[in-house]
Amino acid sequence: MNILFRQGRVLDPARGVDQVADVLIVDGCLQAIQPALELGCERPGELRQVDARGKWIVPGLVDMHVHLREPGEEYKETIASGTRAAVAGGYTAVACMPNTKPVNDNAAVTRFILERAREQGSCRVYPVGAISTGSAGESLAEFGELREAGVVAVSDDGRPVMNSLLMRRALEYAKIFDLLVISHAEDLHLSRGGLMNEGPISTAQGLQGIPNTAEEVMVARDLLLAEWTGSRLHIAHVSTAGSVRLIRDAKGRGVAVTAETAPHYFCLNDEALATFDPLYKVNPPLRRPADVEAIRQGLQDGTIDAVATDHAPHSSVEKDIEFEYAANGIIGLESALPLILDLVREGLLSASEAIAKVSCNPARILGIPAGVLVTGRPADLTVIDPEAAYTLDSQAFQSKSRNCPFHGRRVQGRVEMTLVQGRVVFGHRA
Amino acid sequence: MPFNRKDLLGIRDLEAHEIEHILDLAKSFKEINTRSIKKVPTLRGKTVVHLFYEPSTRTRTSFDIAAKRLSADTYSITASASSLVKGETFLDTLKNLEAMKPDVFIIRHSASGAPARMAQRTSAAVINAGDGMHEHPSQALLDMLTMREHKGRLEGLTVLIVGDIAHSRVARSNLWGLKKMGASVVLCGPTTLIPPQIERMGARVCRRPEEAIPDADVIMVLRLQKERQQQMLLPSLREYSMVFGINARRLEKAREDVVIMHPGPINRGVEISPEVADGPHSLILDQVTNGVAVRMALLYLLAQRAEDRGQRPE
Numbered sequence: 082m083n084i085l086f087r088q089g090r091v092l093d094p095a096r097g098v099d100q101v102a103d104v105l106i107v108d109g110c111l112q113a114i115q116p117a118l119e120l121g122c123e124r125p126g127e128l129r130q131v132d133a134r135g136k137w138i139v140p141g142l143v144d145m146h147v148h149l150r151e152p153g154e155e156y157k158e159t160i161a162s163g164t165r166a167a168v169a170g171g172y173t174a175v176a177c178m179p180n181t182k183p184v185n186d187n188a189a190v191t192r193f194i195l196e197r198a199r200e201q202g203s204c205r206v207y208p209v210g211a212i213s214t215g216s217a218g219e220s221l222a223e224f225g226e227l228r229e230a231g232v233v234a235v236s237d238d239g240r241p242v243m244n245s246l247l248m249r250r251a252l253e254y255a256k257i258f259d260l261l262v263i264s265h266a267e268d269l270h271l272s273r274g275g276l277m278n279e280g281p282i283s284t285a286q287g288l289q290g291i292p293n294t295a296e297e298v299m300v301a302r303d304l305l306l307a308e309w310t311g312s313r314l315h316i317a318h319v320s321t322a323g324s325v326r327l328i329r330d331a332k333g334r335g336v337a338v339t340a341e342t343a344p345h346y347f348c349l350n351d352e353a354l355a356t357f358d359p360l361y362k363v364n365p366p367l368r369r370p371a372d373v374e375a376i377r378q379g380l381q382d383g384t385i386d387a388v389a390t391d392h393a394p395h396s397s398v399e400k401d402i403e404f405e406y407a408a409n410g411i412i413g414l415e416s417a418l419p420l421i422l423d424l425v426r427e428g429l430l431s432a433s434e435a436i437a438k439v440s441c442n443p444a445r446i447l448g449i450p451a452g453v454l455v456t457g458r459p460a461d462l463t464v465i466d467p468e469a470a471y472t473l474d475s476q477a478f479q480s481k482s483r484n485c486p487f488h489g490r491r492v493q494g495r496v497e498m499t500l501v502q503g504r505v506v507f508g509h510r511a
Numbered sequence: 512m513p514f515n516r517k518d519l520l521g522i523r524d525l526e527a528h529e530i531e532h533i534l535d536l537a538k539s540f541k542e543i544n545t546r547s548i549k550k551v552p553t554l555r556g557k558t559v560v561h562l563f564y565e566p567s568t569r570t571r572t573s574f575d576i577a578a579k580r581l582s583a584d585t586y587s588i589t590a591s592a593s594s595l596v597k598g599e600t601f602l603d604t605l606k607n608l609e610a611m612k613p614d615v616f617i618i619r620h621s622a623s624g625a626p627a628r629m630a631q632r633t634s635a636a637v638i639n640a641g642d643g644m645h646e647h648p649s650q651a652l653l654d655m656l657t658m659r660e661h662k663g664r665l666e667g668l669t670v671l672i673v674g675d676i677a678h679s680r681v682a683r684s685n686l687w688g689l690k691k692m693g694a695s696v697v698l699c700g701p702t703t704l705i706p707p708q709i710e711r712m713g714a715r716v717c718r719r720p721e722e723a724i725p726d727a728d729v730i731m732v733l734r735l736q737k738e739r740q741q742q743m744l745l746p747s748l749r750e751y752s753m754v755f756g757i758n759a760r761r762l763e764k765a766r767e768d769v770v771i772m773h774p775g776p777i778n779r780g781v782e783i784s785p786e787v788a789d790g791p792h793s794l795i796l797d798q799v800t801n802g803v804a805v806r807m808a809l810l811y812l813l814a815q816r817a818e819d820r821g822q823r824p825e
Contacts, residue, residue, distance in 0.1 A: 284706040285523070287623040287644030287680055357624025402600050405622035405643065 083107045083125040084503070085118070089133030089464065093140060094433040095441035095453035104138050106460040109503030113456060133464060136497060139436045140452045141173025141204075141461030144414065145443035146238070146263075146317055146341060146389035149175070149206070152193060153182025158394040158481050160194065161201040163414070165479035166392070168507040170414040171496040173461040174205040174444070174451045175392075179216065180239040186211035186222040188230035195231050203506045204499075205461070207233045207449055209263065212251045216240040221250060228258040233447045236263035238317060243269055245302060252312035261447060262307075263315045266299035266324070267365065276405055278351040278366040286354060288404070291366050297323040304331040307338055315446055316340040318391050320365040322375030329384040339446045340379075341387040344420040345411050347376045349486065359400050359407030360486040363393070380438065381429050387443040390417045394482030412485050415478045419492035422467060426493070432467075460503040469495035514812045518630040518637040521646035522687040530688060534656050536808040537801070543580060544803055554583035557814045558613040561587040563640070564601070564620040569775060569799065570640050570649070574617050577806035583814065586613075601625060602632055609633045614814050618642075623680075636813035644678050650774055651684035653805040655692065657798050658729055661770050666693035671723045673699045673755060674733030674782055677706040681774045682733060686712050697723040700733075700755060703744040720755060725764045731772045732757050735782045748781050758784035762792070770794050 086104040091114055093099075103118035104111070107125045120128075149163040158166075160177075167175050177194065179185035185194065191208050198206035210232035211222045216239070224235060235255060242248045242264070255262050272295040277283050279290020300316055304327060307314035316328060319342045328340050345363060350370045353361045361367060379385040393410025400407050421439060424430045430438070444452030451461060475488040499507035513532040522530070543551055559578040561571055571587065578585045590604055601620070608616070615636045618626040623643030630637035641647040659665050670689055676682045676698050689696050690713040698705065698714045705716055717723045724730065739745050757771065771783075771792045779785045788795060 279707055281708040281711045284709050285683070285712060287642075287646070287683060289644075290707065357627055398600075401602065403620070403622035403625045403628070405624075 082503075083128045084500075085120070085128055085130045086133040086138055086464065087130060089136045089138040091138045091454070092432055092436050093454040094437035095140070098454070099433055104133075104462070106500070106503045109459055111454060111456045111458060111460045114454060131498075135466070135468065137432070137465040137467055139463050139465060140440040140454050141463050141499065141501065142171045142418070142439045143443040143447075143449070143452050144172045144175045144390050144392065144417075144439070145387055145447055146343070147175045147177050147392040147414065148180065148394065148410070149177040150394055151181065151197065152190065156481070157396050159201070160197040160206065161203075162479060162481045163392070163394070164198065164203040164206060166412070166414040168203045168499040168501065169479045169496065170416070171418050171463040171465065171499055172204060172414060173463065173499060173501045174207060174449065176207045176209050176233060176447055178209050178236060178238040179211040184211050184216045185209070185232070186214050186216065186227075188226045191227055191230035191232055204501050205451065207231075207447060209234045209236050209238070211235065212237040212242055212262065213247060218242055218244055218247060221247070221254060224255055224258050224260055228260055232260070233449055234261035234263050234315070236265060236317065238263065238265045241265045241267045241269060241299065245306070248303060249306050249310060252306055252310045252314065256312055259448070261313055261315055263317050264299065264303045265317050266296050266303060268295045268298050271295035271298065275366070276362065277354050278368045280351060280369055282351045282354055286357070288354070291364075293321040293323050293368065293372070296321050296365055297327060300324045300327050304328070304336055304338060308334065308336045311337070313337045318343050318346070318365055318389070319376065319379070319385055320346045320368050320372065322372045325375045325379035325384055329379070329382070332384065339386045340384065341389040341443070342376050342380065342385050343389055343391045344413060344417050345486065347373055347380065347424070348420050349373075353486070357404045359402065359404050360411070360484055362404060362407050362409055363411045364409035377424070377429055380424065386438070387446060388417065388421055388438045389443065390414055392480075393484075394480055395484050396482060400484050410484060412478070412480050412482055415480060416473050416485055416487045418465065418496060419473075419494040420487070422494035423492075460500055462500050463496060464498040466495045466497050468493065471495060516813075519648055519809055519813060520627045520630060520637065520639045522648045522651050522684045522691070523646065525688070525691070527691045530652070530655065530692060533652055533805070533808050533812070534659060536811065537652070537656050537804040540807040540811070541801070541804040543807070544800070549580050550582060551580065552582045553811060554578070554581040554814050557583040557615070559583045559585045559615045559617065559810065559814070560608055560613040561585065561617045562590060562604070562608065562619075563588070564590050564618075564625070565641070567619050567641070570619065573799070573802040574640060574649075574806050577803050578810055580803070581807055581810055583810065601629065605629050605633055609635060615810060638809055638813060641680055643680065644683070645680050646684045647680040648684050649802070649806055649809060650681050651688045652809070653798055653802040654685055654731065654772060654774070655688055656801045656805055657772065657794050658770070660797070660801070661794060662728060665689065668694040668728045669697065669726050670694055670729040670731060671697045671699060671720070671727035672731045672733065673720055673757060675704045675735050675739060676700050676709065676733070677704045678736070679733050683712075685731065686714055697727070699723055701745060701751070704739070720757070720761060721764065724761060725766070727765065727769055729770050729772060730757060730765070732783045733774065734776065734778060752781050756782055756784060757787055759786050759790075762787065772798055774798070
């Protein structure tokens with residue numbers, strides 16, 4: 082099927098494009114992006130024309146941090162359901178973290194994920210391999226074989242690397258394969274037993290706190306190691322003002338560091354924990370309003386390059402229990418876009434900057450061919466109605482899980498259509 | 512209506528006049544406990560379920576005696592938080608018990624916030640009998656009743672709470688309550704056991720007990736749990752006792768009419784010396800006596816409310 086989008090606002094930050102244009106897709110590839118396309122004798126057969134006036138046409142969104150839970154915890158999410166959630170949220174590419182069961186620390190697991198994604202996935206899936214065998218923090222995983230099997234980065238997300246020597250070796254060794262090292266920055270001694278952000282709310286609630294410093298000492302350590310080894314480093318889910326400051330300083334010194342945050346770190350703060358609702362339990366935890374402000378500043382000044390969702394599905398078995406025993410995590414794929422667009426409406430980011438944080442920036446960090454609209458290349462793109470106002474309803478999500486604290490929130494900005502390789506993989510039904 | 516709530520989850524939620532009302536009611540119930548026949552028919556036909564996820568002897572016994580003296584039927588369930596592992600969640604347990612139509616749940620849980628979550632899922636009244644490090648409202652009420660009895664007032668009192676503030680639901684509930692009633696609260700303990708920004712709850716924090724003892728009308732000593740040593744919060748119980756233990760020598764600087772309280776169970780010789788615990792200033796056993804009266808008042812208010820709710824057509 083061939084598609085012609087008429088008169089949409091084409092936003093392609095990687096190429097500095099922000100103009101009203103027609104977009105023609107033929108045989109799965111972007112054929113033309115022109116202000117006013119004349120269909121002459123080369124008019125393709127079977128052409129679907131879509132009126133895109135008032136809509137944004139953007140590169141398919143890229144989420145560089147999701148948990149698809151397969152293999153091992155298919156009752157929470159599968160590659161099929163997680164990628165359906167992704168395309169419903171406007172994403173055409175996701176990078177999935179290795180903390181599956183078994184851990185993605187070897188080529189067999191990587192190949193399984195890629196094969197499942199090919200067979201059952203709705204979007205492109207880029208696996209992230211483990212830094213250490215079993216993410217146990219003791220010995221390096223086989224980066225060479227993982228790279229060959231298709232991983233785009235390595236990370237011990239969820240089970241942070243406590244051993245500084247192992248982190249040093251990972252940063253050094255990853256250079257051979259030009260693999261990105263993604264740091265889940267958390268000092269497990271400082272965070273031990275912690276259930277929420279440490280501060281006045283944890284004090285009043287009688288919940289053990291996780292101090293900002295649990296994140297910041299590891300951000301500082303990893304920045305120093307990256308600087309020393311001359312390696313590329315990416316800091317996942319930045320949540321504190323101190324981390325933003327450390328990363329900003331390091332970038333100023335020329336350290337090859339990039340960083341991401343998640344919508345809940347710029348939309349929510351720890352006051353939400355007053356109800357003991359485990360929906361708000363996440364790691365790193367929701368922080369103080371001043372941290373939220375610093376994250377927003379970091380997004381604005383470019384210290385934080387990307388917005389990822391850290392989509393972390395959990396079933397009610399893990400979530401609808403005592404706060405203390407509930408699992409950490411928030412699903413984000415189907416709620417992120419309108420929250421990011423809020424930053425545009427609030428004047429914090431331009432439309433192009435906002436789209437860049439979820440397209441070309443994460444694609445560049447991961448080194449994947451995505452996040453840009455190039456004629457002749459497969460048409461991965463997303464059509465957004467920036468004005469549509471609606472209420473987020475997690476019951477209607479494609480994800481298998483419902484742990485979304487934004488359920489019931491009035492938002493603005495909706496995914497109208499998502500295309501992967503020119504195929505409509507998601508279309509909003511009014 | 513001076514008290515119009517479904518549940519009692521924490522002192523933080525209460526208004527000063529509600530606290531006053533509970534204490535007045537408790538004072539009137541005290542008399543029943545001195546009769547030779549210590550039973551009134553007030554809650555006949557009401558069902559009170561003790562649901563305890565954490566071991567407790569004195570609180571459970573106190574609630575049980577209170578309920579029985581009001582003629583309620585009581586049932587006691589000791590649930591293990593590990594029932595989670597066996598597949599039944601705390602909400603499942605609650606729903607099952609709810610199906611048997613109790614009027615009041617008295618819930619103790621090691622996890623902060625668990626009673627509040629349960630209260631949202633049941634139409635029965637819920638009394639929080641202590642949750643994690645969060646709140647222990649009936650303890651704070653009996654403490655305030657005891658202080659009021661001995662000092663004639665709460666307003667204007669200076670109450671010094673000494674010990675492991677960070678892990679203490681008793682300290683939190685007392686702090687909320689005493690501030691609402693116009694008392695000043697000074698907290699003292701090892702800096703490792705003072706939770707961050709507790710001043711925002713209205714307390715003053717001091718480093719050494721000596722700084723606050725001379726001005727204190729009431730000194731409330733908290734139990735120090737031995738595990739704190741393993742958690743790198745303290746070098747040793749010996750040093751704790753030397754720096755923070757309340758003993759006769761430290762009390763030399765105290766006011767003549769100072770009273771000493773402790774929520775129990777006490778570690779003799781650690782946070783409090785035996786001569787102070789058993790001495791003339793100690794109100795520790797008065798607290799236990801008042802506990803029954805306060806819990807009678809709470810059951811009376813909340814079980815009555817359950818009846819009202821049943822009668823009112825929705």
